[in-house]
């Protein structure tokens with residue numbers, strides 16, 4: 168068995184987990200190389216806390232190398248072209264050859280593709296935007312607050328609802344809640360559609376209990392920044408004084424331009440093995456398109472990127488060692504829903520269940536908020552790279568003893 172090179176494109180959630188697990192499985196004869204255009208990793212679930220002043224940017228940002236096990240090579244470069252036929256990747260002008268390739272490039276945020284977004288909206292989906300939202304919210308004197316989903320698909324199905332509840336909480340703490348109207352507008356027919364009706368009813372109920380207006384089935388056409396107005400595709404218009412918006416997402420251009428992309432620009436994979444239609448090429452996380460038994464897409468979320476990364480690492484390690492890969496991704500995932508006031512919901516389930524995903528009703532309370540803090544500590548702490556390979560999968564379920572398979 169000669170030394171192999173495993174090239175991982177993207178050092179986000181999926182890429183980090185894959186690299187750490189592979190380094191644990193394979194000896195140093197084999198190279199594990201991770202390529203990312205950014206040197207720092209942002210723990211995205213905490214963007215929601217940054218946005219309301221509970222975190223500072225440096226608390227949720229970490230040098231990528233410090234999240235990786237020793238013996239993993241890090242290349243800071245922009246991936247510019249992928250040629251799976253010749254097993255070569257071009258990154259910042261360099262050619263990188265591989266034996267196995269893992270695509271973990273995530274989903275790009277494309278705020279400028281929604282007219283008016285850049286001028287009018289707070290983008291809490293990136294570090295800078297979330298950091299800017301908090302001082303703006305502190306200056307806000309009251310009026311109409313809108314939280315808007317610009318377009319589908321978007322990552323973290325719970326995020327807009329969490330954002331609305333956290334902003335509502337912040338306004339209450341400031342004593343100006345009675346001067347504000349808080350509303351959520353989304354093209355989705357219900358919150359977190361793929362997780363089922365019970366989940367939608369629970370999340371809508373959480374918002375209703377805080378007097379947050381919920382307006383589903385409203386695809387956005389554009390934002391009139393000068394008039395501070397949301398203009399929806401059905402002609403409806405709603406004014407706002409403060410706007411927090413999920414930006415449009417799109418496939419990374421380098422994927423879209425590669426032979427790996429499907430018609431929409433994402434990467435279709437086998438949902439259990441994460442293999443693409445090219446030999447020795449896998450894709451995980453937000454960059455993938457996985458269709459569930461009910462025809463809906465598997466959501467884009469870190470929980471799936473994490474578990475898929477572990478699956479792919481185990482499969483590649485088996486192949487490299489001359490064994491038949493047995494590990495398959497079972498579709499189990501989990502989710503926290505921050506509700507403000509130090510409280511959160513938590514739900515887990517099997518998204519590959521047929522005919523529909525089997526996701527339990529969310530548990531809620533202060534314990535779950537603390538669970539998310541523990542998860543943040545685990546992910547950002549040194550312990551993560553030691554334990555990631557085998558214990559990361561469904562950690563949330565493990566912490567609380569909730570069965571991960573329902």
Ligand SMILES: Cc1cc2nc3c(=O)[nH]c(=O)nc-3n(C[C@H](O)[C@H](O)[C@H](O)COP(=O)(O)OP(=O)(O)OC[C@H]3O[C@@H](n4cnc5c(N)ncnc54)[C@H](O)[C@@H]3O)c2cc1C
Pocket residue numbers: 176177178179180181182202203204205211212213214215244245246247271272273274291292293322323326419421451452453454467468469470471472501502503
């Ligand atoms: C506000 C917010 C809250 C969230 N909360 C949760 C949560 O509570 N639970 C949950 O499960 N998920 C959550 N998510 C979603 C989660 O962050 C993503 O689903 C997850 O990061 C996807 O992992 P990934 O590895 O597929 O992609 P990413 O983590 O996005 O990593 C992709 C990496 O690829 C790099 N990259 C992209 N293009 C190139 C290129 N051309 N060259 C080089 N590098 C490139 C990027 O720099 C990035 O580091 C949240 C997201 C947001 C925005």
